[in-house]
Amino acid sequence: MRSVPTMSDSVLISAHKAGDRHAIENLMDRHHDPLMGFLVNRVGRDAEDLYQETWVRVSGRLDTYEDRGSFRAWLFQIARRLVIDHHRRAGARIRMVADPDDAVPSAVDSVKPDQAMDAAEVARVFQEVVDSMEPEMAQVVRWRLFDGISFKDIAERQGVPLNTALGRMHRGLNKIRVVLTENEMHEGRKP
DSSP states (O other), rough: OOOOHHHHOHHHHHHHHHTTTTHHHHHHHHHHHHHHHHHHHGGGHHHHHHHHHHHHHHHGGGGGGSSOOHHHHHHHHHHHHHHHHHHHHHHOOOOOOOOGGOOOOHHHHEEEEEETTTTTHHHHHHHHHHHHHHHHHHHHHHHHHHHHOOHHHHHHTTTTTTHHHHHHHHHHHHHHHHHHHHHHHHHHHHH
């Protein structure tokens, strides 16, 4: 796990303004896990890129930052704006469309609205599956999916090799996938 100094954000910002080049690194260490968790929950695989972009923006504005509130709130506001921009860009991308004569119906096209599980049902089933897992596996799933903690940090926290943490995540996701698929098929058979 990362070692974060006990200095307040305000002290670190003042140190940065005074020329301490390590102060920003300490801020990054302190806010890494919550910021990555926030980003992973909103953009998935693109979280690392947005994490880096957030800190590029922060470092460019830190010299003019006025300590009128919570640094973390300001940091997350920058990250939130980047997430919004990210989704706008993703929505504006041009998508290639196949010739309609060549189109093959997908599985999504064949699912009727009354057959699909709603989000609340998926969340309920997901929580039941995680609750039924062995505690170490459930913890890996929660830390990774909800808190955005790296597998290296998870392995250190659990005192296991990295491959063990990865294996627990893999088996946990497979359990979730199997149960959700079974429930989806069961829901699809309802009259």
